[in-house]
Amino acid sequence: MKNQNIKNQTKSIEISQKILSKNDLKANELREIYKSDNLYTLNFMSSPGSGKTTLMECFSSFSDFKFAVIEGDLETNRDVERLHKRGIKAYQITTGDACHLEASMIEIAYKKLKEQGSLEGIEFLVIENVGNLVCPASYDLGANLNIVLLSTPEGDDKVLKYPTMFLCADIVVVSKVDIMEYFDFDIKRVESDLKKLNSKAKFFTISSKYSSSIRALVDYIKECKDKNIASNFRF
Numbered sequence: 487m488k489n490q491n492i493k494n495q496t497k498s499i500e501i502s503q504k505i506l507s508k509n510d511l512k513a514n515e516l517r518e519i520y521k522s523d524n525l526y527t528l529n530f531m532s533s534p535g536s537g538k539t540t541l542m543e544c545f546s547s548f549s550d551f552k553f554a555v556i557e558g559d560l561e562t563n564r565d566v567e568r569l570h571k572r573g574i575k576a577y578q579i580t581t582g583d584a585c586h587l588e589a590s591m592i593e594i595a596y597k598k599l600k601e602q603g604s605l606e607g608i609e610f611l612v613i614e615n616v617g618n619l620v621c622p623a624s625y626d627l628g629a630n631l632n633i634v635l636l637s638t639p640e641g642d643d644k645v646l647k648y649p650t651m652f653l654c655a656d657i658v659v660v661s662k663v664d665i666m667e668y669f670d671f672d673i674k675r676v677e678s679d680l681k682k683l684n685s686k687a688k689f690f691t692i693s694s695k696y697s698s699s700i701r702a703l704v705d706y707i708k709e710c711k712d713k714n715i716a717s718n719f720r721f
């Protein structure tokens with residue numbers, strides 16, 4: 487009888503806290519490092535060829551946007567060579583067969599950039615993730631903003647086909663709008679899909695041919711830094 491009473495008084499408590507993975511823990515450490523070094527960090531993700539490196543080349547024409555880059559590719563130093571040609575400080579990570587960057591890789595690259603003095607006078611750390619619309623969305627890099635590019639040749643149906651990627655975006659950028667008409671790309675469809683999936687994401691359209699479109703994106707990123715906005719999304 488006594489035991490029965492105790493049983494009735496026992497309450498069950500549901501614990502639904504996320505168990506942090508090794509990568510999550512490292513990403514939390516990186517967040518603190520960026521903060522103490524006063525660097526605002528952007529994680530650019532997209533398919534290969536959607537225009538990430540080109541966008542970084544375009545950034546270099548704005549003297550009020552001081553940035554260094556960590557490049558992620560499966561193989562080759564080609565992107566870093568392109569950036570160095572423009573005078574951009576950059577460090578290349580080659581992942582071999584890993585289809586995404588992980589926080590531990592960023593930690594190593596960050597140390598190298600720092601040792602080289604490449605972070606002096608820099609306000610923004612720009613990460614170009616490995617080109618892939620799937621895997622990078624599962625790895626927190628501690629960035630302040632996660633920015634996803636979708637180029638017009640890829641098609642206007644991708645937001646709902648790759649929801650994990652677009653869910654983790656603070657900013658979605660449709661790139662290559664100068665050639666949009668050749669691909670029957672419907673911007674309204676992308677905007678409407680994004681509203682349904684992730685209404686908090688800010689939406690931009692850009693082309694490397696239209697400097698004012700890049701300027702608008704840079705201004706918004708600078709505004710986020712000034713307001714110290716942290717990513718809506720935790721991976």
Ligand SMILES: Nc1nc2c(ncn2[C@@H]2O[C@H](COP(=O)(O)OP(=O)(O)O)[C@@H](O)[C@H]2O)c(=O)[nH]1
Pocket residue numbers: 532533534535536537538539540541617661662663664665692693694695
């Ligand atoms: N027409 C057009 N081509 C672009 C634009 N941005 C990038 N490209 C081209 O797209 C190709 C892939 O660009 P890249 O920056 O290397 O893409 P990433 O793989 O995402 O870094 C290159 O040939 C670029 O010249 C754009 O706004 N308009």
Ligand SMILES: [Mg+2]
Pocket residue numbers: 538539540565614
């Ligand atoms: Mg690239």
